[in-house]
Amino acid sequence: GDSVTQTEGLVTLTEGLPVMLNCTYQTIYSNPFLFWYVHYLNESPRLLLKSSTDNKRTEHQGFHATLHKSSSSFHLQKSSAQLSDSALYYCALGNYKYVFGAGTRLKVIA
């Protein structure tokens, strides 16, 4: 079945440094939809960005990701971390049901 792997459980960064959260997936579908959801404390998880187009950069709120079908990856990046980016980030594969990775907690410190 479908699966999503996020290798880092916790990423701690100093404000201003670049962010990269890893996401790889496995699926039998040739045109998968990949998502990044962000979960701030005391809020609902919400969509950050999504893509189904191979090799096209998708951006939202300063974050970006590019779906690479050749490597089954959809890594999340940001050029400069902010304190307000501290949250739990989930990568998800959405075909007919949505399969999430284990999540990566991003902690940005001053």
Added chain:
Amino acid sequence: NAGVIQTPRHKVTGKGQEATLWCEPISGHSAVFWYRQTIVQGLEFLTYFRNQAPIDDSGMPKERFSAQMPNQSHSTLKIQSTQPQDSAVYLCASSLVGAGNTLYFGEGSRLIVV
């Protein structure tokens, strides 16, 4: 527009008791999902309804968990004979039907089994 509504927000139950969690999806959304959120497993898929019909319950522990969607405006997740390992945040989400649509989550129900 109201978002996905989940009740109760917090529930403490004794081991062996029953817990029922409710979800009201966004009006017009025909796909409803239940997930369990834990530190170890992340967002673990439980079950999925489409147009009120159960489509996939492959994530449900079969013996004690059950889910229903009696009408388009609410779904319930019932856990019988609760165990400490059932302690988690249970999240309900809804979306339009079809691959690639955005999932909208409720705020979750935090279940603590003591």
